Amino acid sequence: MRLPLSTLSLALAATALTACGETVPADQARESSVEDVTIDEPQVPPIGETASEETPDERFASAYGTLDLDQCEVLTQQEEGEGATFRCGLIAGVPIFVQAGDERFDLDAGVENDQFQTIAAFNEIAPRIEIRSDEGAPFAVIFRYQDASLQSNNRSVIAVERIGTRDDPGCRIAQIGGGSGAANQRAREIADLAADGETDCTAEPQVIGDAE
Secondary structure, rough: OOOOOOOOOOOHHHHHHHOOOOOOOHHHHHHOOOOOOOOOOOOOOOOOOOOOOOOOOEEEEEEEEEEOOHHHHEEEEEEOOOOOEEEEEEEEEEEEEEEEEOEEEEEEEEEOOOOOOOOOOOOOEEEEEEEEEEEOOOEEEEEEEEEOOOOOOOOEEEEEEEOOOOOOOOEEEEEOOOOOOOOHHHHHHHHHHHHHHOOOOOOOOOOEOOOO
């Protein structure tokens, strides 16, 4: 049976009022999905300040800082060319060192090592630096190269390195193409293996995707 227009209007109005008065339970309102944080995200604390992110098992966590070479101390500089080394303050208590040469960059955490490890293309290091910690003890650094060559097509490469000490310098663990699936999560998973001593600095870094 077809309802009269007035009856139909009243029914629609009642439905609208009911929808407007509907409330979401407080526990449901607090629920939110956890998104994978990309290391290109610019809203991060500067070096010297950190923000933490714990993984579900609460063993591993990340702290972030921003790299700005203009704010770093110049340790050495070549008279000709662009070769230089920088000390760039602390992230989660870990000193950051950068080496520059031939329009390419290398980053070390903890102490400088004697290797200049970078990607083949001209590059820059993206500002965001991630430190992985195991129950509060930093053990790995994750950062991103931006390919600066003319043919780059906005290519990026995520680098994973073990944090070094005076007695045990760090090294490059892996390079992961920024376009690889779940690249950030894979970088963390590879980094976390270093926490259990499963890193061999005499071996070549693991390469995943377009990452050389």
